Amino acid sequence: MRQSYYHWLPDQQALMLEQTIALAEINSGTFNVTGVNAVADRLAELAAGLNAVVQRIDLPHYRQLTDRAEWQEQPLGQALQLQKHPDAPLQLLLMGHLDTVYGVDHPFQQIRWLDAERLNGPGVTDMKGGLVVALHALTVLEASPLAGKIGWRWLLNPDEEIGSPCSAELIASCAAEADLGLVFEPALADGSLAGARKGSGNFSVRVTGRAAHAGREHHLGRNAIRALCDFISALDNLNGQRKGVTINPGYIHGGGAVNVVPDRAMARFNIRIEQPEDELWCLQQLEQLQQRIFRQEGIQIELDGDFGRKPKPFGPHLRLFERLRQIGQRLGTKLNWLPSGGCCDGNNLAAAGVANIDTLGVCGGSIHSSDEFLLVGSLSERARLTAALLFELAQDDPAQWRRKRR
Ligand SMILES: [Zn+2]
Known part of the structure; x- marks a missing residue:
């Protein structure tokens, strides 16, 4: 005993x-x-x-x-x-x-x-x-x-x-x-x-465009908010594409005065994964999205973050x-x-x-x-x-x- x-x-x-x-x-x-x-x-x-x-x-x-x-x-x-x-x-x-x-x-x-x-x-x-x-x-x-x-x-x-x-x-x-x-x-x-x-990753994304007067030179501006919205929409569309993986855009901020084409916008998102292999799949998807948005002239997109928890x-x-x-x-x-x-x-x-x-x-x-x-x-x-x-x-x-x- x-x-x-x-x-x-x-x-x-x-x-x-x-x-x-x-x-x-x-x-x-x-x-x-x-x-x-x-x-x-x-x-x-x-x-x-x-x-x-x-x-x-x-x-x-x-x-x-x-x-x-x-x-x-x-x-x-x-x-x-x-x-x-x-x-x-x-x-x-x-x-x-x-x-x-x-x-x-x-x-x-x-x-x-x-x-x-x-x-x-x-x-x-x-x-x-x-x-x-x-x-x-x-x-x-x-x-x-x-x-x-x-x-x-x-x-x-x-x-x-x-x-x-x-x-x-x-x-x-x-x-x-x-x-x-x-x-x-x-x-x-x-x-x-x-x-x-589940595993979890926290990420942030920063988009840089080009500021311009919204009335006089709108055509010269590159709207960071629009590019970020494109990115977030495409990101959210990944939900349901792989079992056990969920993506949650959780925070967004950008722009200022509405008579200026915004040159900066940022967002944060969280990804949950079920299997270790999901991590690579997610990173590849993010890379592809980034490339796609990046291709727009005058737009820069930077991604940061990782799967801190497996x-x-x-x-x-x-x-x-x-x-x-x-x-x-x-x-x-x-x-x-x-x-x-x-x-x-x-x-x-x-x-x-x-x-x-x-x-x-x-x-x-x-x-x-x-x-x-x-x-x-x-x-x-x-x-x-x-x-x-x-x-x-x-x-x-x-x-x-x-x-x-x-
Ligand atoms: Zn606790």
């Missing part, structure tokens, strides 16, 4: 709720650098008892095309890393994000109870609650005699909600040293976990899921999984060859909207589940899970 040490976790429920609310009360929209760093500060304080090696890591600036079709660099918050037992035979990479989708100017800033079970608030579920789940699971592991049987690194990035563009390299370098990954994104309201995930096929992760399902059965938590069109850092870990479960956080719903809610009972329930998984892994033969690496 394997020993367990996590029976006391349900007693932590009130504390976990208090910590989740405290973290959610700090606005940490991705571009609120002060807020994101404040969440890292608070979390580092809460995790002090783990006695881990704590590191704050600067990331490169985020580069974005502005409305004026100019490149602008924006600073981001720091990543936070806690690490312990780096020499243990099995190394886990736990991941969470410090940011939310709600900027400082977003109307959704308040936390309130919907009923006795459901708490509504910015980031309570995605993923301040998940951070608290990871914290308590690690705490119970480190307080047990099994501490040191497994090593772990807990990486918290500041830019997950914009696709982890600036932390991707850091994630990859941490993943290179990990055997297994645990990501604390929220599960669905019914407790289901995400299985296979699809996450389910196969390589199944064994870890099955183990978690068995643990759930013993604890009375029924677990299943569903494919998801969404992406997260679990995609990045999968791309690095690390088997992972990426929805170990709390249960809740309506995330990324003002209706986001947390099922508060899931805080201690999911912490117990992760703690149980950590205990099992600590008692397993490490060779069972070790990944050939380095």
